[in-house]
Amino acid sequence: MPKVAQVEPITTARVLRGPFDYICPEGAGVGSVMVVPFAGRDLLAVVTAVTDSSEHEMSEAIELLPVSLPRDLVALGPWLADEYCSTPARAYSLMLPPRGVKERSALYASVLREPGEDERLTANQSELLGSLPRLAGGDVAALRRLEKRGLVLLEAKSQRRAPKHAEVGKASGASGPPLTSDQAEALEELLAAAPGEQLLLHGVTGSGKTEVYLRAAAEVLAAGKTVLVLVPEIALTPQIISRFVERFGETVAVIHSKLSPGERFDEWMRLRSGEARICIGARSAVFAPMSEIGLIIVDEEHDSSYKNEGDPRYDARHVAARRAEDHGAVLVAGSATPRAESWQRLRRLSLPSRVDQMPLPEVEIIDLRGASGVLHPDTFQALVDSRKSIVLLNRRGWSNYLSCSSCGYAWECPQCDVTLVLHRASGSISCHHCGHRERVPERCVECGSVSIARHGTGTERLETELPGIVFRLDGDAADAGAVLRAFEQADEGILLGTQVVAKGHDFPDVELGVVVDADQTLRFPDFRAEERTFSLVTQLAGRSGRGSERGRVIVQSFSPDAPALTLAAQHDAPTFLEQELSRREALRYPPFSTLIRIVCSSPQPGAAQDAASQLQQALPGSLGPAPLFRLRGRERSQIVIKAEDRHTAVAAVNAAVGKVAKGAGRKSVAISVDVEPQ
Ligand code: ADP
Ligand code: ZN
Ligand code: ZN
Numbered sequence: 001m002p003k004v005a006q007v008e009p010i011t012t013a014r015v016l017r018g019p020f021d022y023i024c025p026e027g028a029g030v031g032s033v034m035v036v037p038f039a040g041r042d043l044l045a046v047v048t049a050v051t052d053s054s055e056h057e058m059s060e061a062i063e064l065l066p067v068s069l070p071r072d073l074v075a076l077g078p079w080l081a082d083e084y085c086s087t088p089a090r091a092y093s094l095m096l097p098p099r100g101v102k103e104r105s106a107l108y109a110s111v112l113r114e115p116g117e118d119e120r121l122t123a124n125q126s127e128l129l130g131s132l133p134r135l136a137g138g139d140v141a142a143l144r145r146l147e148k149r150g151l152v153l154l155e156a157k158s159q160r161r162a163p164k165h166a167e168v169g170k171a172s173g174a175s176g177p178p179l180t181s182d183q184a185e186a187l188e189e190l191l192a193a194a195p196g197e198q199l200l201l202h203g204v205t206g207s208g209k210t211e212v213y214l215r216a217a218a219e220v221l222a223a224g225k226t227v228l229v230l231v232p233e234i235a236l237t238p239q240i241i242s243r244f245v246e247r248f249g250e251t252v253a254v255i256h257s258k259l260s261p262g263e264r265f266d267e268w269m270r271l272r273s274g275e276a277r278i279c280i281g282a283r284s285a286v287f288a289p290m291s292e293i294g295l296i297i298v299d300e301e302h303d304s305s306y307k308n309e310g311d312p313r314y315d316a317r318h319v320a321a322r323r324a325e326d327h328g329a330v331l332v333a334g335s336a337t338p339r340a341e342s343w344q345r346l347r348r349l350s351l352p353s354r355v356d357q358m359p360l361p362e363v364e365i366i367d368l369r370g371a372s373g374v375l376h377p378d379t380f381q382a383l384v385d386s387r388k389s390i391v392l393l394n395r396r397g398w399s400n401y402l403s404c405s406s407c408g409y410a411w412e413c414p415q416c417d418v419t420l421v422l423h424r425a426s427g428s429i430s431c432h433h434c435g436h437r438e439r440v441p442e443r444c445v446e447c448g449s450v451s452i453a454r455h456g457t458g459t460e461r462l463e464t465e466l467p468g469i470v471f472r473l474d475g476d477a478a479d480a481g482a483v484l485r486a487f488e489q490a491d492e493g494i495l496l497g498t499q500v501v502a503k504g505h506d507f508p509d510v511e512l513g514v515v516v517d518a519d520q521t522l523r524f525p526d527f528r529a530e531e532r533t534f535s536l537v538t539q540l541a542g543r544s545g546r547g548s549e550r551g552r553v554i555v556q557s558f559s560p561d562a563p564a565l566t567l568a569a570q571h572d573a574p575t576f577l578e579q580e581l582s583r584r585e586a587l588r589y590p591p592f593s594t595l596i597r598i599v600c601s602s603p604q605p606g607a608a609q610d611a612a613s614q615l616q617q618a619l620p621g622s623l624g625p626a627p628l629f630r631l632r633g634r635e636r637s638q639i640v641i642k643a644e645d646r647h648t649a650v651a652a653v654n655a656a657v658g659k660v661a662k663g664a665g666r667k668s669v670a671i672s673v674d675v676e677p678q
Contacts (some may be wrong), residue, residue, distance in 0.1 A: 001052065001053065002023045002024060003023075003024035003050055003051070003052065004021050004022070004023070004024055004050065004051045004052065004054045004058065005021070005022045005024035005025070005028055005032070005034075005047045005049075005050055005061070006018070006019035006020070006047065006048050006049040006050070007019055007020055007021075007034070007036060007045035007046060007047050007048065008020075008022055008042060008045060008048050008052070008077065008088045008089050008092060009020055009036060009043040009044070009089060009396055009549045010045060010046070010089050010092055010093050010096070011038075011043060012046040012093075012143050013536045014087060014246055014661075017087060017088075017089075018048070018088065018089070019048050019049065020036075020038070020045075020056075021054040021056050021058050022034075022036055022045075022058055022059055022060065022061050022210040023058045023059065023061070024047075024050055025060070025064045027063050027064065028047055028050070028061070028064050028181055029047065029050060029068070030047055030048065030049060030050060030074055031046070031047060031068040031071055031073070032046075032047040032065075032068045033046055033047075033064075033065045034047065034061040034062070034063060034064045034065060035043070035061065035062040035063040035065070035097065036059070036061050036062060037059050039646055042062055042097070042673075044099065044587050045335075046063075046074065046077070046092045046096075047074075047075070048074055048088075048145050052492060056412050065146055066096055067096070067269075067272070069092070069095055069096070069270075069289060070272070070273075070289050070290070071589040072292055072323065072326045072327065073095050073289060075321070075326070076091070076095075076287075076322065076323070076326075076553070077091040077092050077095070077469050078091075078331060079186050079322065080312055080314060080319065082479070082647075082648075082650065082670065083314070083318070083650065083675065084311075084312040084313050084314050084673075084675050085138075085211070085312075085650060085653060085654055085657065085673035085675060086311050086312035086313075086593060090311060090312050091312055093226070093333065094284060094287050094312070094314075095289070096267050097264065097265045097269070097289075098261035098264050100263075105571065106135055106136070106156070106157060107135070107136035107140060107143075107154050107155070107156055108133065108134070108135060108136065108154070108155055108156075108157050109132050109133060109134060109135075109143050109152055109153070110132055110133035110152070110153050111129060111132045111151070111152060111153075112135065112150060112151055112152055113150065113151060115129070115151060116522060119149075124142065125142065125145075125146060125381040128142055128143065128146065129146065129151065129152070132152065136154060141240045143248075147191055149376075153310075153568050154311065158258050160267050160378065161260070161262045161263045168286045174247070175247075176211055176214060176215065177211070177216075178245065179208075179211065179212075179215065180202065180208060180355060180486065182207070182208075182350075182351050182352065182353070183208050183211060183212050183215075183351065183355075185349075185531055186201060186203075186349040186351060187212050187215050187216060189349050190212070190216050190330065190332060190349065191216060191219055191469075193330045193347075194330075194583070195301055195328030195329065195330070196324055196325045196329070196330075196331075197330055197331070197335070197347065198321060198324065198330075198333070198345070198346045198347070199330065199331065199332050199346055199348070199349055200301075200331050200332075200333050200334075200335075200338055200342050200346035200347065200348045200349065200574065201332050201333070201334040201335075201350075201351070202334075202335065202336070202338055202348055202349070202350045202351070202353030203336060203344075203350065203352075204336050204351065204352065204353065204354060204542070204545070205354075205538075205539070205541070205542025205572065205574060206354040206355060206356065206358075206542065207334045207351035207352070207353060207354055208351060208355040209334045209351060209354060210239075210240055210243060210299075211448070212249050212351070212566075213229065213240075213297050213299070213332070213334070213354075213643050214243065214244065215293060216295055216297075216332070217229075217238035217244070217247075217248070217278060217297075217420060218247070218248075220294040220295040221251070221277055221278070222590065223294060224292070224296025225292050225293065225295070225329075225334060226274075226277045226278065226279075226290045226291065226292055226294060226295065227277065227278045227279070227280065227289060227293070227294050227295045227296075228278075228279050228285070228286070228290060228293055228295070228296045228297070228320070228323075228329075229244065229280040229281075229296075229297045229299065230280075230281065230282070230283070230285060230286060230296070230297065230298045230299065230304045230316055230317075230320060231276065231280060231281070231282060231299045232282065232299075232300050232306070232503060233256070233283050233305050233503075233612065234256035234258070234281070237299075237300075237503070237631075238481070240280070240299060241254060241280050241297040241346075244278060244280055245364035245590050245650075248278055250502035251275075251276055251277045251278055252276065252279075252280060253270050253271050253276035253278070253279045253280070253288075254265055254267065254277045254281060255279060255280070255281030255282075255284065255285040255288065256279050256280075256281055256282055257282070257570045266325060267279075267581050268288075269291060271288050271289050271290050272289040272290075274291060275413050275425060276386050277290075280361040281348060282305065283305060283306055283307075283308060283316040284308075284316075285390070286316040286319045286320050286323065286630065287319075292327065293323065293324070293327040293329040293358035294327070294329050294330070294565035295329055295330050295332070296320050296323065296329050296330070296331045296332070297330075297331075297332050297334065298316070298317055298320055298322045298332070298333045299334050300334070300335055301317060301334060301335045301338060301339065301342055302335045302337050302339050302531075302535050304340055304678050305678040307676075308676075310671065312635075312676045313672075313673075313675065313677075315676060315678075317333065318676070322330075326653060329353060329479070331344060333346060334488065336538055336539065336573070337531075337535035337538045337539060337544055337573060338573070339531065340531060340577055340580045340584060340591065341590060341591040342521070343577040343581065344581055344591050345591060347366065352607050358545060358550060359550055359615060360545075360551075360571045361513070361541045361545040361550060361551030361552055361553050362539065362550065362551075362552050362553070363491050363537065363541055363553040363554075363555065363568065363569035363570075363571075364552070364553065364554050364555070364561070364569070365555045365557060365560045365566070365569055365621070366378060366379060366554055366555065366556045366557070367557070367558075367560045368536050368556050368557060368558050369558055372373045373517060374457045374462060374465065374517075375462075375465065375466075375516070375556075376556055377514075378554070379514055379554050379556060380467065380513055381572070382514070382552065382554055382600070383466060383468070383494065383512065383514070384467045384468075385562070386511040386512035386552075387466040387491070387492045387508050387509070387511060387615070388487075388490070388491075388492055388493060388494075388495075388507070388510045388511055388512075388541055388545065389494045389495070389510065389511065389512040389513065389514065389544075390494070390495045390496075390501050390502075390512070390513045390514070390540065391466065391494055391496045391501075391506075391513075391514045391516060391517060392460070392496075392497065392498070392499065392501050392502055392513070392514065392515050392536070392540060393457075393458070393459050393462055393495075393496070393497075393498065393516040393517060394498050394499055394517070394520050394521065395456070395457070395458040395459065395498070395520070396421065396423075396432065396458050396460070396474045396498060396591040397421040397422055397423045397432075397454045397458035397459070397460050397619060398421075398422040398423060398424040398454070398457075398458055398460040398461045399421070399422045399454040399455055399458060399461060400419065400421060400422075400455050400456030400458065401419035401420065401421065401422075401454075401455050401456070402419075402420070402422055402441070402452050402454055402455070403428060403452070403453050403454065403455065404444035404446065404447060404449055404451070404452060404453075405449065405451040405452065406444065406447050406449035406451055406455045407444060407446050407447040407449065409444050409445065409446040409447070411429055411438075413433070413436050414436065414634060415431065415434045415436055415630075415631070415632050415633045416431055416434055416436075416629065416630055416631045416633075417420075418431060418432070418433055418440065418628035418629060419457045419630075420436070421458065422454060423460060424440075424461075425460065425595070426458060427439060428440060429441070433631055434632045436632065453656075454539055458621075459472060459474045459496055459497060459498065460472075462496060462516065463496055466494050466496065467494075467613055468492065468493055468494055469490065469492065469493040469494065470493065470494050470496050470498050471486055471487040471490070471495045472495065472497060473487075473495060473496070473497035473498075473500055473501055473644065474496075474497045474498045474500075480500065484496075487507070488507055495507075495510075495634055499536060500629060501543075502536055502539040502540040502543065503539065507543060510543055510544045510545070510551065511544060511545065511552065512544060512550075512551070512552070512553070512554070513540040513541060513543055513544040513550050513551065513553040514554045514555075514556070515536065515537060515540060515553075515554070515555045515556060515557075516554070516556055517556065517557075518533060518536075518537065518555050518556060518557040518559075518565060519558050519559060521536055522557070522559065522565075527584070527589045527590075528678070529588070530562075530563070530564040530580060530583075531564075531580060533562070533564040533565065533568075534564040534565075534567065534568045534573075534576050534580075537553070537555055537564075537565065537568035537569070538571070538573065540553060541553045541568070541571070553632075555569070560584075560630065563576065563579060567579075571646075587640055589610075589642075590676065593642040593643055593644060594642075594643045594645075594646040594649060594675065594676060595640060595641070595642060595643075595659055595675075595676060595677060596641040596643060596649055596650070596673065596674070596675050596676075597638055597639075597640050597641075597673070597674045598612070598615055598638060598639070598640075598641075598657065598671060598673050598674075599610045599628065599635075599636055599637070599671070599672050599674070600615070600625075600636065600637050600638070600668050600670070600671050600673070601631070601634040601635065601636040601672075602634055602635060602667055602668055602669040602670070603633055603634050603635075603668060604635075604667050604669075605635065606635075607635070607667040607668070607669050608634070608635045608637045608669055609625055609627060609635070609637045609667045610614060610667075610669075611637070611660055611663075611667075611671065612624060612625030612638065612639050613625050613637075614660045614663075615639055615657070615660050615671075616639045617657055618643060618656035618659065618660065619639070619652060619653065619656050621641070621642075622639045622640065622641045623639060623640045623641070623642070624637070624639030624640055625637045625638065625639050626638055626639070626640075634670075646675070656673050657673060
């Protein structure tokens, strides 16, 4: 009797839920990846179990691929599906290496024996022999002839495609500076932590958190275990990567979105085989195929990029905690502005001061009430007085919207219920949600008037109002890394951009940071608005004054007394977090509940709202349905659940969505579930 392979075919279809039985190919086991015939197509599939018998008639697999998932990832698939109302197949698709890429091998030549006294060699041949061992390169034919004579050994070895980025290299051999006493204490506690324990390393920017990670990683490697390091978007955090590569060399694998499929495949294989024992990467690296993980680091743990926006809408921090538990690894979340959740749940280690003993920058809140223009005169003067500054404005484009001064008509996106943003350089008005673009109008489409007013200021316009050379970094910038490098190398200038400018870069000589419109984040309709604002101001403060001068930060606001601002100005994260936690407890927001958001959308008028109200009725205690703005031609409606118990709630949501989806499907309603939305 042949063995039975239970497989999960990789498909995005929600209704097809495995496992399905196939005849188990020779050599296949749990985690094996194969190609199977499925519903008339050839699909990739992951083997989730091997059994002795099946009640079904079975087909043969088409091909057994030379890659396999480690067992803990096989088990993680269904778990992820349950946690985020998704399917195991979608979960596995996040874990597999890119397809259709072959392992790259190269010919290596080495000397097999020295030529005897009487063996005649041409000058070229002796020279070749003298240069071995090395890659065969262009002289393969000549080496083959030497191989025939038994002088040279040629062998194919698998070869890593060196990523075309700065992050490959040899270890420098340096072991880092002696630790400060705070760092030493944090490291000691970290290394003494129990397997599976989760810690929060709360350290002000510049307090030497990265150095603590590096030391801890060295200890964990020495103990024979591996290390997983998660960072926010890689393009924005090159420094931490280069520090790991400098310290640990080739054993570091880097996974990010700019890798070619071949490079990604190689890094995946190096991790799977154990050749690479440290993995650094953004969100998706949480699924790195590593064994025996001893330490998981989540750097800048407050960063919203840890949440995936597509299905499965997983949170890499939550998955990291689960993997740490599976491996008995210690998890360390690090930040200067931790989330309230982490502050409450994790054991805290703290680095209260900067390594260089410099005082934290002075933060000044400027009251915008009664002021005119985007920049307060004091802010303008401060920019004139500073050699290098960072200016943050969370709005791209020239102005927010255009309206007719005669009849009031406002230009909106035909697909979405939002106004079109003016981008002057490209001569267009565009939708920031769906990408719709139009030429800048010359006259009103309603009344023909040529008097068109521009409202609000975005980064494109602010650029023209700033004193000095401006380096603009926003969604319009083609290459964020290049802009950052140019600013880093410049002697003077202003880095202007949306919130990316406040993230993790280390510029030693920035004197001033400016938040142009703090109310924009503060007024955002979300229970995390205060936390985000606090974090933004604090992170920006961390970017300035890292050299010899004390830095300065200016925050412009119409609500200068908001605690998120005043406490950020005092660099008082603990008080802010305690207040934030009691506010959330009173309102039953996370971490005192789990939020689940369900969004129904449909191009048919009324259909989304109907489906949402059916869901609302099926889920007692849920809030809504609340209509959302139309997006890409689809009406949308949402309901929100504040759940005491995550697992019961997710199960109830799954059941309700399954039931409602059947009827709604006919009206082309799409239902998306987001557990713990950001
Ligand atoms: P964080 O990650 O908390 O922002 P870093 O680890 O980047 O801080 O440290 C800030 C700076 O201080 C870096 O340039 C780093 O090389 C340096 N540094 C860290 N620890 C020490 C130390 N013990 N002695 C001297 N310099 C240090
Ligand atoms: Zn008009
Ligand atoms: Zn649109």
